[in-house]
Amino acid sequence: MTILQVENLTMRFGGLTAVNNVSFTAQQGNITAIIGPNGAGKTTLFNCITGFYKPTSGGITIMHGKPLRLDKLPGHAIARKGRVARTFQNIRLFGGMTALENLLVAQHNKLQAATGFGVLGILGIGKYRAEERAAIERAKYWLAQTGLLERADDPAGALPYGAQRRLEIARAMCTEPVLLCLDEPAAGLNPRESAALNELLLNIRADGTSLLLIEHDMGVVMKISDHIVVLDHGKKIADGTPAEIRSDPHVIAAYLGEGDEGLEETETTL
Amino acid sequence: MSAVLELKGVSTFYGAVQALRDVSIEVNEAEIVTLIGANGAGKSTLMMTIFGQPKAKSGEIIYQGETITALPAFQIARRGIAQSPEGRRIFPRMSVEENLLMGAQVVNYADYDKQLSMVLELFPRLRERFAQRGGTLSGGEQQMLAIARALMSKPKLLLLDEPSLGLAPLVIKQIFGAIRQLNRETGLTVLLVEQNANQALRLAHRGYVLVNGAITMEGTGAELLARPEIRAAYLEGGH
Amino acid sequence: MTRAVDMLKDAAAVAFFALLIFAPFLGLQLSDNDAGGLSLSARPALLAAAVGLTFLARIAMLLWHQYRPAAPNVHIAAAAQKSGKYIAPALLVFALVMPFLPGLPNAYIDLGVLIMTYVMLGWGLNIVVGLAGLLDLGYVAFYAVGAYSFALLATNFGLGFWECLPLAGILAACWGTFLGFPVLRLRGDYLAIVTLAFGEIIRLIITNWVSLTGGPNGITDIPRPTLFGLKFSMAGGPGTFAGFFGLDPHPSQRITFLYYIILALALLTNWVTMRLRRQPLGRAWEALREDETACRSLGINVRNTKLTAFAIGAMFGGFAGCFFAARDGFISPDSFTFMESATVLAIVVLGGAGSQLGVVLAACVMIGVPAMLQSLQIYRMLIFGAALVVIMVVKPRGFISTRRPTVALRKAKEIGAELIAQGRG
Numbered sequence: 033m034t035i036l037q038v039e040n041l042t043m044r045f046g047g048l049t050a051v052n053n054v055s056f057t058a059q060q061g062n063i064t065a066i067i068g069p070n071g072a073g074k075t076t077l078f079n080c081i082t083g084f085y086k087p088t089s090g091g092i093t094i095m096h097g098k099p100l101r102l103d104k105l106p107g108h109a110i111a112r113k114g115r116v117a118r119t120f121q122n123i124r125l126f127g128g129m130t131a132l133e134n135l136l137v138a139q140h141n142k143l144q145a146a147t148g149f150g151v152l153g154i155l156g157i158g159k160y161r162a163e164e165r166a167a168i169e170r171a172k173y174w175l176a177q178t179g180l181l182e183r184a185d186d187p188a189g190a191l192p193y194g195a196q197r198r199l200e201i202a203r204a205m206c207t208e209p210v211l212l213c214l215d216e217p218a219a220g221l222n223p224r225e226s227a228a229l230n231e232l233l234l235n236i237r238a239d240g241t242s243l244l245l246i247e248h249d250m251g252v253v254m255k256i257s258d259h260i261v262v263l264d265h266g267k268k269i270a271d272g273t274p275a276e277i278r279s280d281p282h283v284i285a286a287y288l289g290e291g292d293e294g295l296e297e298t299e300t301t302l
Numbered sequence: 303m304s305a306v307l308e309l310k311g312v313s314t315f316y317g318a319v320q321a322l323r324d325v326s327i328e329v330n331e332a333e334i335v336t337l338i339g340a341n342g343a344g345k346s347t348l349m350m351t352i353f354g355q356p357k358a359k360s361g362e363i364i365y366q367g368e369t370i371t372a373l374p375a376f377q378i379a380r381r382g383i384a385q386s387p388e389g390r391r392i393f394p395r396m397s398v399e400e401n402l403l404m405g406a407q408v409v410n411y412a413d414y415d416k417q418l419s420m421v422l423e424l425f426p427r428l429r430e431r432f433a434q435r436g437g438t439l440s441g442g443e444q445q446m447l448a449i450a451r452a453l454m455s456k457p458k459l460l461l462l463d464e465p466s467l468g469l470a471p472l473v474i475k476q477i478f479g480a481i482r483q484l485n486r487e488t489g490l491t492v493l494l495v496e497q498n499a500n501q502a503l504r505l506a507h508r509g510y511v512l513v514n515g516a517i518t519m520e521g522t523g524a525e526l527l528a529r530p531e532i533r534a535a536y537l538e539g540g541h
Numbered sequence: 542m543t544r545a546v547d548m549l550k551d552a553a554a555v556a557f558f559a560l561l562i563f564a565p566f567l568g569l570q571l572s573d574n575d576a577g578g579l580s581l582s583a584r585p586a587l588l589a590a591a592v593g594l595t596f597l598a599r600i601a602m603l604l605w606h607q608y609r610p611a612a613p614n615v616h617i618a619a620a621a622q623k624s625g626k627y628i629a630p631a632l633l634v635f636a637l638v639m640p641f642l643p644g645l646p647n648a649y650i651d652l653g654v655l656i657m658t659y660v661m662l663g664w665g666l667n668i669v670v671g672l673a674g675l676l677d678l679g680y681v682a683f684y685a686v687g688a689y690s691f692a693l694l695a696t697n698f699g700l701g702f703w704e705c706l707p708l709a710g711i712l713a714a715c716w717g718t719f720l721g722f723p724v725l726r727l728r729g730d731y732l733a734i735v736t737l738a739f740g741e742i743i744r745l746i747i748t749n750w751v752s753l754t755g756g757p758n759g760i761t762d763i764p765r766p767t768l769f770g771l772k773f774s775m776a777g778g779p780g781t782f783a784g785f786f787g788l789d790p791h792p793s794q795r796i797t798f799l800y801y802i803i804l805a806l807a808l809l810t811n812w813v814t815m816r817l818r819r820q821p822l823g824r825a826w827e828a829l830r831e832d833e834t835a836c837r838s839l840g841i842n843v844r845n846t847k848l849t850a851f852a853i854g855a856m857f858g859g860f861a862g863c864f865f866a867a868r869d870g871f872i873s874p875d876s877f878t879f880m881e882s883a884t885v886l887a888i889v890v891l892g893g894a895g896s897q898l899g900v901v902l903a904a905c906v907m908i909g910v911p912a913m914l915q916s917l918q919i920y921r922m923l924i925f926g927a928a929l930v931v932i933m934v935v936k937p938r939g940f941i942s943t944r945r946p947t948v949a950l951r952k953a954k955e956i957g958a959e960l961i962a963q964g965r966g
Contacts, residue, residue, distance in 0.1 A: 045438070069470045070442025071427055082838065111840030118838050121441050121468070122389075126831035128961030129824075130946045130954075136821075137828040138839045143821035160820075172950070184950045189960035192342035207839055216441070219468050222340060222497050222536055248442070248470055289472035317957075372607075 034095055035060040035211055035242045036081070041090035043076050050076040052266035053090070058211075058259065060095075063233060063243040065253045067277075068263035069287050074246045075121060077263070078215055081244070082118045083110035096210045112141055117209035119200040121216050121246075127189025131180055131199050134188050135171035136164075138206035143167055174202040178232060194225045201232065211242045218249040230256050250288070254278065262287065305330050305364075306459050306491045307352070307383075312361035314344075314351045321347040323516040324361070329459070332489040334481065336502040336523070338536055339512035345495040346388040348512070349463050353378050353385065365459070380408055384457035386465055390448040394437030398428050401436050401447055405454030413456055421450040424480045441468040449477065453484075462494045466501065474498070478505050499536040503527045544607075552599040559595035560588070567591050629898050636804060640797040650796045654803055654868065656908050658861055661807040663888040663900035665857030668814060670886065671895030672823065673850035674830025674962065676733040679740025680885050682720070683713040683855040685747060685877040687862025692760040692872055693753070702766035702867045706860060713859025714852040716743075721851035725844055740882050748874040759873025765795070766802060766867050773798055803864055810857045811897055817853075819947045826850055827895070831962045884908075891932065893939015893958065902940045906932075 036058040043051040051073040058064040066074050079085045081092050083105060092102040094114050102114050110116050126134050136143070146163035175181040178198040183191060188199060197217060204212055217233075218226050226249055233256055237243055247253050253260065253274070260277045262270035264286045270277055277283055307329040314322040321344050329335045337345050351358050353375045363371045370378050379385075384405070393401050402421065406414045422429045425446040431439060436447060449465055462481075466474045478501055484490045496502035503509055503523040511519040511532065519526065526532050568588035574580040636657075640650050662684065669677045687709040694700045694708060720739050724732055747754045754760065765773060771782045773795035782798070783790035817823040825846045828836050837843050866872045888907050892899025910928065914921040936942060942958035 048434075048438075067470075069427075070446065070468070070473060071431070071440040075440060084834075084837075107837045108840055108842050111838060120835070120838075124832045124835040124838075126828050126835065128831055128944055128956055129827060130949065130956070132948060132950055133824060133946055136948060137824050137836070137841070140821045140825050140828075140839065140841050144825075147820055147822070168948070168950075181950075185946065185952060185954055187946075187954075187956040187960045194341045203839070216468060220341065220464065220497055222499065224535065225341070248468060250471060287470050287472050289475045 033060045034058070035062075036064075036244065037091075037093045037095065037099075038077075038081070039091045039093070041077065041080060041092065042088045043073070043080055043085060044088045049266055051080065051087075051263075054263065054266070054268050055090075056261045056268060056271055058242060058244055060242050061237065061240065062258040063237055063245065063256050064259045064261065065257040066244065066246045066261050066263060067248070067253060067287065068269075071265075072263040073266040074263055075215060078118065078213055078244075078246060082116055082213055083107040083114075094211060111207050111209070115208070115210040116213060117204035117207045117211070118213040119197075119204055119215055119217060121219070123196050123200055125188040125196055125200055125203070127187065129188060130185050131175065131188055131191065131202075132168070132171055132184040134199060134203050135174060135206045136167055138203045139167045139170065170206055171202075174205050177205075177235065178202045179228075194221055197221065197229075198232065201236075205236065205241070209241060211244060212236065214243065214245040214247075216246055216248065218247055218252045221249075223251065226252055306333075306366060307493065308362075308364040309348075309352070310362045310364070312348075312351060312358045312363060314347055314356055315359050316347075316356065321515050322351060322358075323514075325512075325515070325517055326361075327510050327517065327520075329491055329493050332485065332491055333508065334485050334492040334494065334506045336494045336496055336506035336509045337512055338496060338499045338502060338509060338526075338532075340535070341497070343512045344515040345512055346463055347515075349385065349387070349461050349493075349495055352383070352461065379455075382455075382458035383461065384452040384455045384459070385461040386445075386448040386452040386463060388463040390441075390444045392436040392439075392444050392447045392451065395435060397435055398432050398439070398447060401451050402428075402454050405451030408455045414454075417454050417456055421453050424453075424476070425450055442470060442473065445469055446473070446477075458491060460490055460492045462492065462496075464495055464497055466496060466498045474501065481505065499532070500527075503532075548600060548603045551603060552596050555599045556592050556596040560592050563588055563591045632898075632901060640793075640800055647793050647796055650793065650800055652909065652912050654796065654800050655912070656904050657800065657803040657807050658865060658868075659885065659888060659904040659908050660901050661803065661810050661861045661864075662858060662885045663892065663904055664807065664810040664814060664897060665854050665861065666885050666889050667854075667892070667895060667897070667900055668817075668826070668857070669850050669854035670889050671892070671900075672814075672818070672830065673826040673847065675847060675850060676729060677736045677851075677854070677882075678733045678879075678886060679720075679736035679738070679743075679882055680854070680858055681877050681879070681881040682740045682743040683717060683858030684862040684865065684881065685743050685874075686713045686716050686855075687859030688866040688872050688877070689747060689754060689760070689862075690859070691863040691866045692763050695764050696760060696762065701764055702863070706863050709863035710856040710859045713862065714856040717852040717855025717858075718848055720855070721848040724851075725847055737879065737882070740877075740879060744874050744877050747877065754874075757874060759871060759875075760866075761871045763866050763870045763872065765870060766798070768798060799864075799868055803861075803868075806860055806864060810860075813853075813857075814897065822846070822849065824947065830895075891929075891939055893936070893941045895944060895961075896939070896941035899939055899941035 034057045038057070039055050041051055041054045042049065054077060066077065068074055076085065080087045081102060083102065084107065087103050093099045094102055094116060096115060100114055102110060102116065105114055126137060129137070143160070143163055146159045148158050172181065175184050178201060180195060180199055180202065183195065188196065191199060201214065201217065218229055221229060230252055233243060257274055260272065260274055261268060262277060262283050269286065270280045270283050305328045309325055309327050312322055312325045313320065325348060327335070337348065339345050350356065352363055354373060355375055358371055362369055365381060365383065370381070393404065396404070402418060406417060427443055428446060428450055431443065436444065439447060445465065445468055449462065452460060465477060469477065481492055482505060485492060494502055494506060503526050506523045508522050509520065509526045510517050511526070519529070568584055570582050570584055571579050572582060639645070639653055662680065666677065666680045669675050690709040690712045691702070691705040694705050720736065724735050727735060748757055750756070768782055771785050772780060773782050775790050775792070781790065782794055825836065825841050828841070829843065829846055833843055884907060888900060888903040891903035891907065906928070911921060911925050914924060917924065938958035943955040944961050945955055946953045
């Protein structure tokens with residue numbers, strides 16, 4: 033069953049066409065990867081899907097329950113109504129707040145509704161207390177899933193890089209999305225951390241959330257994706273399973289290059 | 303073989319937290335040396351300490367025989383050290399051309415043209431985007447721009463902090479290939495910090511392993527690649 | 542040796558600039574001469590002394606940079622943290638009993654009222670600047686709206702202070718929302734300029750709409766606050782405070798009453814802010830300051846969150862304005878200049894990192910110190926300026942440069958200022 037449908041999506045910035053008539057679908061419960069050379073338009077595509085840009089033409093539809101046109105929603109409604117969450121290429125955590133606080137901010141809308149326009153909350157009556165407790169439990173769950181429970185009270189800005197990446201994912205999951213969009217989640221992670229990331233993403237998929245990710249780390253992409261879409265210069269050049277993509281000559285020429293055999297060893301003595 | 307860069311017993315603090323413990327490394331003429339280690343081990347701190355931001359609390363940094371530990375950053379740059387820093391740090395409101403011009407501040411005009419055609423050869427993408435503002439480039443393109451900008455100053459020593467971050471596999475191969483070529487043809491000395499330990503150790507002549515701010519291992523690239531501890535910690539599960 | 546030569550060259554350059562700057566101000570003096578005109582005389586000795594002092598100070602500064610002791614001031618920070626827990630309660634107790642301290646002249650209670658007013662303004666602006674990170678340079682607009690609302694309602698409709706207080710707050714909140722709308726998309730400097738303009742616009746409207754506001758002459762005969770209907774007049778008798786309690790009327794009674802009103806209002810502001818910080822709204826404000834884009838991606842309605850910050854901050858400004866009008870019984874546009882906005886903003890920034898306690902300390906320094914140095918006349922501003930420079934160098938992120946998380950699984954640890962965003966608007 034399709035969860036996301038991108039139809040003839042085009043994004044132009046003045047004279048520059050960043051995304052050119054791209055169409056693809058992502059299946060529910062799948063991990064769909066978007067790969068391609070630098071500057072191919074991957075993050076621009078993401079930004080269109082997650083509401084940061086309004087596409088020049090084309091449509092993006094999320095099919096959870098009744099279909100909803102994402103490109104017609106205001107930015108902040110994408111998470112709430114569209115149930116689409118995202119992480120960023122350059123991590124955007126709330127650095128001066130603790131990990132736990134970051135995860136509570138993610139649950140803002142639910143908590144805010146329980147405060148009765150804020151007034152009841154200030155006075156300490158109403159359902160707020162219970163809702164806050166539930167929110168903290170949900171936060172604890174995701175902190176545990178990402179291995180950050182011990183660091184819940186540490187400021188997010190002080191966490192090591194790999195932990196920050198995981199926290200951003202945990203925060204996105206606290207909005208209870210049906211589609212999680214990850215922009216280069218493995219960037220800067222060493223192979224060990226990448227393996228842990230794979231596990232985390234597979235767990236998220238097992239829980240029922242669909243994933244869409246941009247990634248350069250083939251160790252992540254090939255291992256866990258169900259479906260890969262390849263962009264180059266704004267156009268889709270390939271669309272298929274990892275096996276198909278890995279052997280596609282266009283993709284190899286434009287993006288993957290020949291295997292490691294092409295890399296010679298440097299002389300060890302000078 | 304003379305040392306272009308030497309760190310002797312360098313320790314650096316961020317406030318009360320010690321980020322580098324008594325680090326001693328050396329980079330010799332025309333060598334490619336790599337520094338590998340986990341996130342948070344202090345690799346970027348070491349790169350930044352060479353430029354004096356933060357200043358080393360103890361120990362010495364010697365570049366071509368001169369102690370540069372206390373020099374302000376811009377003077378260090380003028381002595382022929384160029385850096386492609388962590389997080390790229392390109393000038394977002396300046397065009398690609400202007401960014402490259404900024405990198406070439408220290409060279410004369412004759413060399414500028416030569417360096418420019420060299421970097422554009424290396425990163426054809428930048429030629430396509432020559433007049434575009436740096437901030438509109440994609441993440442990987444910005445990384446290319448950062449490296450190109452560092453190369454514009456015709457440095458004697460090139461510091462690269464995670465140059466492969468966010469780059470497509472093909473481009474990573476191209477860059478590493480280009481670094482090897484520059485090293486061979488012009489004797490460019492390179493200190494490279496990399497998460498991608500596999501590629502880095504294959505590229506480098508020698509390597510150091512940084513754990514929690516201290517050097518725990520050193521050896522040639524091949525030696526380190528063969529070590530079981532290195533394989534387990536940094537290469538397992540990789541591509 | 543080159544180091545020493547470099548230092549001397551640097552200091553010489555600085556001394557040269559000092560010479561250029563000081564020459565017209567210190568080197569020359571204008572004075573009245575016997576012929577009834579002005580004559581110009583030179584003061585070379587003073588100029589030389591000033592330039593020489595600058596030279597030496599620069600050398601000292603360069604030396605200090607070089608040989609600064611490397612001791613991490615962890616111990617100082619830890620000690621400050623421990624004592625910090627006691628500072629706030631101690632200040633509160635002091636504030637509560639201050640008017641009754643034996644032998645305290647009225648002037649000090651008056652100063653207390655002044656400081657408390659600025660504390661309240663600071664706490665109100667803190668919501669906008671400190672928590673939400675929106676650089677508002679026109680806060681005086683809401684102060685003015687509150688004051689003039691009360692003044693006009695009182696003189697035209699005969700309403701008293703207590704009736705007008707909530708109305709002033711509501712009107713100011715409305716203005717806060719009006720101001721918020723056009724300003725929503727602006728960042729940093731642009732937001733600052735537009736809010737500054739709004740502050741000036743309000744002042745100009747007040748000055749020029751003479752038929753409504755009396756223009757530059759202001760509004761007089763604003764009723765003073767009463768205690769359950771008891772007036773604080775100097776003529777004792779029935780219906781006054783003194784008469785009711787059988788005391789001799791004394792000016793300190795009214796001033797003390799005023800003091801407790803503003804103290805109560807300020808504490809109300811503080812209580813609401815503390816509560817809101819723990820609510821999703823307060824957390825959303827702080828998240829907005831840290832990263833607006835991430836907030837949007839989490840489904841937070843950034844526009845409404847910003848508007849709420851403006852409105853609530855404005856409301857407290859309105860309350861303070863209402864009080865201000867009641868305190869003097871007279872207001873005019875002169876009290877609502879840009880300097881007021883700048884002072885309140887300085888208090889918030891000096892306080893640091895959205896901290897409530899910081900605002901109190903900063904208000905004491907910014908308002909209390911110049912007031913207490915009155916006797917030093919022309920040296921007053923010099924000392925004050927020097928004090929501010931010292932504070933900026935030693936504590937660039939303000940007095941309280943840490944933030945306390947509002948929720949914790951185990952123990953809430955203070956977060957240092959280097960991690961906290963300063964807000965891009």
